[in-house]
Amino acid sequence: MSMCDRRNLSMVMDLYELTMSNGYFLDSDPDDVATFDVFFRRIPDNGGYAIFAGLEQIVEYIEDMHFEDDDIEYLGSLGMFDPGFLEFLRGYRFKGSVSAFDEGTVIFPGEPVITVTAPLIDAQIVETAILAQFNHQSLIATKASRIVRAAKGRAVSDFGARRAHNMDAAVYGARAAYIGGVAGTATVLSGKMFGIPISGTMAHSWVMYHESEYESFAAYARIYPDDTVLLIDTYDVLKSGTPNAIRCAKEVLGPMGKRLKGVRLDSGDLAYLTKEVRKMLDAADMEDCRIIASNSLDEYSISSIIDQGGCIDAFGVGERLITSKSDPVFGGVYKISAIEKGGVTIPKIKVSEAVEKITNPGRKMVYRIYDSTGHATSDLITHEDEEVDLSGPYDVIDTHRPWRKVDLSGHTARPLLKPIIVNGTRVSPQRSLTEIRDYVRMQLRDEIWEEEQRFENPHIHHMDMSVSYYEDKMELLSRCQSNR
The missing domain is CATH 3.20.20.70 (Aldolase class I)
Incomplete structure (x- = not known):
């Protein structure tokens, strides 16, 4: 097929997304909602910052996601899926919501750049396509x-x-x-x-x-x-x-x-x-x-x-x-952070012997914090609905040095996660490629410290958590450890 021909890319997914979705179809409440976060753990080339790209193609994929008759026929031939699930796929349309940073945002490890909140199947089935676009374009x-x-x-x-x-x-x-x-x-x-x-x-x-x-x-x-x-x-x-x-x-x-x-x-x-x-x-x-x-x-x-x-x-x-030859892997991941059952949201955390692989649980908001000169001093993770008032004393936890509290009073905070798709419908306007490119240039010129942009031993951007969020994460982590 010519590259210029219209292609249905809905089947660009790992098989386990379909086997998990088939399992959810047979063994879960259809009203259960999952939240997944997209984040990355390490900046390529040991750099000090990365650039978020690929959002527009992610939105296009989700908006167009559907399964055609030959897709259903192929999946049926595998003998792995319930007939009712295949019929569900025949009329499938994404019904969830997606929040994300603006495309072109300077990003740092550990923060949720994209968040998908959707019925279990919807949240699971878009994983590979989201990661493929996020990892490739952000890398380049x-x-x-x-x-x-x-x-x-x-x-x-x-x-x-x-x-x-x-x-x-x-x-x-x-x-x-x-x-x-x-x-x-x-x-x-x-x-x-x-x-x-x-x-x-x-x-x-x-x-x-x-x-x-x-x-x-x-x-x-x-x-x-x-x-x-x-x-x-x-x-x-x-x-x-x-x-x-x-x-x-x-x-x-x-x-x-x-x-x-x-x-x-x-x-x-x-x-x-x-x-x-x-x-x-x-x-x-x-x-x-x-x-x-x-x-x-x-x-x-x-x-x-x-x-x-x-x-x-x-x-x-x-x-x-x-090809980003010197370091050709971006390493973005898609991890579940919360389940909503009967209207109650339950935070989820992945525990690992490797500290960098322990995830941040729950539904979150990310803020970029600026000093009086307009420079970005840190990024801040909070609970989704937590108020951030920096007009007075406001202590946060430096995640690189969690014994250290930092007072952000006198700074300003800009929320980074914005609604892109709500209940299956796009709500954010499409931005031109020139606007996205100019946004990158502005951040690197005006907001991101020169020390974070150098090639050798760049300054590490501070990643903070609100005290409330950090304490809840530690409590959940302790609870998971004691239940092992």
């Missing part, structure tokens, strides 16, 4: 943000489609990379679907097809005189590519009243070569000609090239962005 958006930061104001474009894990990864990876701050993409379908600016230059095959490098440059310049960027590393950057590019600028573009827009290098010692190319271009009165570099770049190699004085105006970043 986070990696893109790091790479853009390393470029220090130089434009970064996504060149990764051909090295992505498949076509969906290329298309939605480009979307996530744009949220993370890249200027554009070479993936045409992403431009069409999401309005991302697209860009591209020439291929080595174009140069090698022609009888000479100069003839290839001249032909390209005649076809694209307003946007000529020449690939100068097919043969020899300094002895052939750059001289031929200068000659093309003078002999072909000059008489047309045009200027050579740029040259691109895709191999070699980029720090050394770009310094030499810059000298040659400037000596030819081509100071406005930009130098673009690609070739297996990431935040570390870009930082190194810039530190060495490399003369690069823009970067094309491919495989190490689109």
